Amino acid sequence: xxxxxxxxxxxxxxxxxxxAGWILFAMFLTGxxxxxxxxxxxxxxxxxxxxxxxxxAAAQSAVRxxxxxxxxxxxxxxYLPDDRTAVTRVFAIxxxxxxxxxxxxxxxxxxxxxxxxxxxxxETRGGEHFYRFHFQLQLPHxxxxxxxxxxxMFMLGAIVSGVVTHKRIFADFFTLRWHKGQxxxxxxxxxxxxxxxxxxAMITYTGLMTLVLMYMPWPIVxxxxxxxxxxxxxxxYVFDNKASGRAAPLVAVAPLIADAERRLGQHAQxxxxxxxxxxxxxxxxxxxxxxxxxxxxxxxxxxxATGRVTAADIGAGPALSTAGVMLxxxxxxxxxxxxxWLLFALGLTGxxxxxxxxxxxxxxxxxxxxxxxxxxxxxxxxxxxxIAALPIGMASYLLANRLIPAAAAGRADAEVATMFYAxxxxxxxxxxxxxxxxxxxxxxxxxxxxxxxxxVNAATTERGFFASLRAGDGLFVGFDVAxxxxxxxxxxxxxxxxxxxxxxxxxxxxELAHV
Numbered sequence: 448x449x450x451x452x453x454x455x456x457x458x459x460x461x462x463x464x465x466x467a468g469w470i471l472f473a474m475f476l477t478g479x480x481x482x483x484x485x486x487x488x489x490x491x492x493x494x495x496x497x498x499x500x501x502x503x504a505a506a507q508s509a510v511r512x513x514x515x516x517x518x519x520x521x522x523x524x525x526y527l528p529d530d531r532t533a534v535t536r537v538f539a540i541x542x543x544x545x546x547x548x549x550x551x552x553x554x555x556x557x558x559x560x561x562x563x564x565x566x567x568x569x570e571t572r573g574g575e576h577f578y579r580f581h582f583q584l585q586l587p588h589x590x591x592x593x594x595x596x597x598x599x600m601f602m603l604g605a606i607v608s609g610v611v612t613h614k615r616i617f618a619d620f621f622t623l624r625w626h627k628g629q630x631x632x633x634x635x636x637x638x639x640x641x642x643x644x645x646x647x648a649m650i651t652y653t654g655l656m657t658l659v660l661m662y663m664p665w666p667i668v669x670x671x672x673x674x675x676x677x678x679x680x681x682x683x684y685v686f687d688n689k690a691s692g693r694a695a696p697l698v699a700v701a702p703l704i705a706d707a708e709r710r711l712g713q714h715a716q717x718x719x720x721x722x723x724x725x726x727x728x729x730x731x732x733x734x735x736x737x738x739x740x741x742x743x744x745x746x747x748x749x750x751x752a753t754g755r756v757t758a759a760d761i762g763a764g765p766a767l768s769t770a771g772v773m774l775x776x777x778x779x780x781x782x783x784x785x786x787x788w789l790l791f792a793l794g795l796t797g798x799x800x801x802x803x804x805x806x807x808x809x810x811x812x813x814x815x816x817x818x819x820x821x822x823x824x825x826x827x828x829x830x831x832x833x834i835a836a837l838p839i840g841m842a843s844y845l846l847a848n849r850l851i852p853a854a855a856a857g858r859a860d861a862e863v864a865t866m867f868y869a870x871x872x873x874x875x876x877x878x879x880x881x882x883x884x885x886x887x888x889x890x891x892x893x894x895x896x897x898x899x900x901x902x903v904n905a906a907t908t909e910r911g912f913f914a915s916l917r918a919g920d921g922l923f924v925g926f927d928v929a930x931x932x933x934x935x936x937x938x939x940x941x942x943x944x945x946x947x948x949x950x951x952x953x954x955x956x957x958e959l960a961h962v
Contacts, residue, residue: 453612460608461808465826467601468805469833470584472798474595476837478581478650479794481574482779482787485531488573490926491848493908495533495568497922500560502527502708502715503701505535508563510700513537514723521690525718528560529737535560542690569853576844576863582654585867589661595654596662602651605804609640636803639796646793647800653777656770681767688727695726695752703754707732707747710759713739726752737780743771802834827882832874835889838937840870842896845930849900849907883944890941898934901927 480487489495500508509525517523519542526536534557557566572579583591640647660667671677697720704715716735722728728751734744748758775781779790809827813819819827844866851858851865873892877885904927905911915923 456608456611460605460612463601463605463608464801464804465808467598467605468801468808469829470594470598471602472801472805472833473584473837474581474598475794475798475801476841477577479791479798480841481578481581482782482791482794484574484578485533486574486922486926487577488571488575489531489533489922491571491573491845492533492566492568493904493910493923494853495559495566497920498528498530498533498560500528502529503704505560505563506704506715506718507699507701508561509535509537509558510563510697510720510723512558512563512565513539514697518724520723521721523718523720523723525720527715527717529714529716531737533560534558534566535563569848570857570859571848571862572859576866577841582658585863592658592661596658599651599655603648603655606644606648606651610644613637636800636807639800639803643793643796643800646790647797649776650794650797653773656773657777659770688721688729690722690725691727693726694724695728697723697728697751698730698749698754700730703730703747703749704732706756707749708734710747711745713744716744720751723751728752729757735780740775740781741768741771742775742778742780743767802830805830805834824882828878831877831882831885831889835886835893836870836873836877838893838933839873839889839896840866842893842900843869845900846896846903849903886944887941890937890944894934894937894941897930897937900930 489497498505505528506525510523513520513523513525517539520539521542522540524538524540526538528535536555536557538555557568558564559566582595584595585591586594655662667674667677671680700718700720704718708715711732711734713734714737715732716737717733719731719733720728721731729748730751731746731748733746735742746758746760747756748760749755750757779787782790805826809823809830812823844862847862847865851861855861873889877889880888901912904923905914910918910920910923912924912927915927
């Protein structure tokens with residue numbers, strides 16, 4: 448019998464969603480947390496006060512420090528702080544002739560924006576861990592990005608096929624029936640999908656476009672002998688200048704940043720200094736997505752010896768501007784706090800859409816009074832491991848930040864390891880419990896862990912909820928409120944899972960009594 452288009456799309460929709468669903472759920476959840484990547488990092492370094500220094504002053508302080516400790520470096524990358532970022536990040540590339548220091552300096556450092564000295568705060572990957580995981584999946588480069596891209600393609604196909612499949616797509620938005628088994632999961636899936644359908648399509652497509660040159664490198668290979676030639680022409684990267692060998696002091700960078708911001712019409716985000724201390728030194732000041740929708744801002748390059756403008760890439764072409772806007776839409780660095788919270792809520796609807804779709808797959812294949820087949824049992828356990836166990840791992844990551852001694856060596860890696868040990872441990876332990884109990888118990892455990900975060904923060908730092916409220920520290924107050932809200936959501940999920948189990952038990956008892 449020939450299938451109709453809608454039936455074929457329904458089959459495609461179900462299998463695309465299932466095959467990539469568990470990874471997509473993790474990508475959505477950690478990616479949604481990444482909307483607050485700088486704020487999470489600040490919370491995970493409570494010793495570091497909020498930044499009150501301008502980008503120009505922070506850059507000058509960083510250059511002063513690097514000039515003292517980085518003699519012989521070929522290149523300095525300076526990532527400037529803003530109102531959401533409390534530290535200056537610097538990355539140094541040693542020169543070929545640089546003498547090795549007695550105590551090797553790490554290539555990447557976090558500096559105090561005011562003094563320019565390395566910060567005395569606990570080592571952590573902060574919100575950057577969630578951001579990197581959501582498109583690298585903790586796998587070696589480039590395999591994690593390839594897998595994330597494949598899952599994003601599946602997601603895009605599932606969105607298109609889902610729109611074709613649903614005959615009453617907008618009517619279904621207003622239908623939500625509780626505790627009706629498969630019908631309830633279908634309603635929840637439809638509501639979460641339709642509620643933010645434009646967002647889901649946008650975030651999936653723009654996510655693919657951010658790495659499109661990695662997925663489709665053939666146009667570059669066909670038109671350029673070396674990838675560096677493409678980078679030079681497209682982004683203005685400078686590869687061919689060389690050090691002159693003549694020493695020359697580096698000009699003050701603060702006035703250059705002020706001039707670049709005036710030319711670009713945006714705040715400076717990054718400074719790249721090539722051959723510092725040499726007469727051929729260059730200072731490239733680039734803007735970024737925090738000031739506008741286009742995440743790929745312009746760049747103004749100055750002579751490091753004279754301060755004269757040598758190149759100005761202020762306006763990119765249509766293709767690069769489009770790519771920059773797509774990256775900006777995906778990362779939303781431009782978003783004001785209210786819009787960022789809205790995007791956070793929409794991201795949660797994406798996780799709910801994927802999660803309810805996975806649950807719907809099992810609900811549609813379960814038959815009354817028939818033992819579930821192996822594939823159904825496997826999918827159900829994988830659903831529990833992905834949907835109920837991942838929040839436990841994320842909460843454990845945040846708790847580890849407070850419970851691991853601040854001065855412990857390798858603590859950043861230990862925090863990340865805690866997340867995966869907790870996630871994996873919960874995923875394995877649920878195998879020893881009946882599936883319906885496992886749902887309830889893991890959601891309840893996640894609620895307890897997220898609810899414990901404000902208490903542990905208050906017990907281990909001087910920036911607990913009430914102290915932060917008195918000090919007017921909105922970031923720490925907001926973080927505690929968010930943790931309690933997430934705990935409440937997980938508690939509601941645990942209650943709903945437990946209530947559904949009780950309803951089914953009563954129904955079975957009633958059937959037996961009737962017999």
